[in-house]
Amino acid sequence: MKFIIEKGPFQTSLGKIQGIAERRSTIPILSNILISGEKNNINIVATDLEIGVMEITEADNVEKGAICVPARKLYDIVRELSEEQVEVQQGENFWVSIKAGKSVFNLPGVDPQEFPNFPLIEGTAYFNVAASALLDMIEKTVFAASAEESRFNLNGILMEKVNKEKRDYFRMVATDGHRLSMIDKELKSTLEKGIIISRRGLTELRRVLGDGETEVAISLKDNNCIFKTERTIVVVRLLEGEYPDYQQVIPKANDKHIVIERKEFIGALRRAQVIASEKGEGVKFSIRKESMEIRTGGPDVGNVQEEIKIEYQGDPIEVNFNARYLLDVLNIMDTEKVQMELKEELSSGLIRPVDGEAYLYVIMPMRL
Missing domain, CATH: 3.10.150.10 (DNA Polymerase III, subunit A, domain 2)
Structure with a gap:
């Protein structure tokens, strides 16, 4: 595999996936990223088996193939390069070279076949939401979700469709048992029932939406929630279990x-x-x-x-x-x-x- 890419977009894409690849894990492969290329794009993928992120970035002279390299090391190298054009090429035994101007780095990689498969997203039905609206909903709920891993259902945010006065609303609810945050937006969705998405998953999505995206397509497939923008795909595994009956918590007679x-x-x-x-x-x-x-x-x-x-x-x-x-x-x-x-x-x-x-x-x- 080989490709040539501008440093700026490459560094931006690598930066977005660091929060996923850097998580401490007993599985060494997860500290790596998978870069595959075809035509005029490269796909940069990171996963921790609960959250997966794919960044789609334009590149030149792309030769079809895939490489798997340490996420942090590659990001640090690209960040420090002085030249604007970067050439990445796969060598023997999965080694990867990174060239920019007179700088040449060689990194030991691993077999791309060992990297976990990114969920297939074809054939799913999406509903579209304005990125600014979804970002606002995340901002106003995610902080109230529990940070305790043991409280797995409170560690997530409930997303559901509700009907008020014959109008459909998209609702998000978060609580940690001491407080509760709830927001409704008049948006059409195809959710048939409520789903629970992890706090971490929505935090990663928030990082993506803060980068000037205008619209987000949302879908469900195989116990995953898929968020798709023009250049980024975020796949979050849904949390299992029942969400608390939050309606019982909301005061009705505070006068x-x-x-x-x-x-x-x-x-x-x-x-x-x-x-x-x-x-x-x-x-x-x-x-x-x-x-x-x-x-x-x-x-x-x-x-x-x-x-x-x-x-x-x-x-x-x-x-x-x-x-x-x-x-x-x-x-x-x-x-x-x-x-x-x-x-x-x-x-x-x-x-x-x-x-x-x-x-x-x-x-x-x-x-x-």
Whole structure:
């Protein structure tokens, strides 16, 4: 195999797959990438057997074949090259040469036949979603999924089709048992039932969508979810098991509605977190007409209190929440004001944007 390629696109494509190939594994082949070529393209593939990524990149003088080389080493070499044109060629015993200008590198490769097969994607029915819409949905849910590998069903994000007022919506839900994030977009999908996709899988997809893609085609095949853009294919193995009944977690009777300036709220919480981070992140909120007092601390770490203006005319109430959980959601929202909906001290709180976007965030109370 042989091909000539511009350094910039080659480095970009290699960079995108590093997060997959670099994962520690007891299977050495998985630290390698497979590069195959035909006509005017090369396909760069990485997998950890749960997530697979294929980058399709234009190249010149492509001779059909395949090579399998260490992912990190090849990326480091290409990144440091001073010339813009790179020539890659397979030698004997799977060795690979990389030439650019007067620089010549030789890398030991492995037999491409040992590399795991990339799932076949032909013959699948896709539905299309605007990349910006899907990226927004991922941003507003993935942070709330559990990072604990043992909680495998909470370690994923639920994707499903729902119907509201005779309109179809695409929904994503994430929870770690302490909070829940849910967003709906009015998008058509062919999902017949809900599926659970790993947090890592959507994190890798987010990296791809952040590169100027305009549309994503989504499909299901052989217990995999396939995301396809013009130049990238991401295949994520679905998580098995039942997702929790999240509807039972969403409060339905929170009648105390507080409207808060989002940026002012973020600033006050960040200052409180300086102390709260040493006290399990817990912060007390004392809410009364037009005012919210935020305080936290103790005799061993000091204390802080701050008052901010709010829009509220109801009865006084005090609640305790995790400051970091609040900051996580406020930082990914983009409205000037947010609405916090409460019921009583030990009830879950609900946060949603004031602009009417179909997004909500549930946060469980804390005992201080």
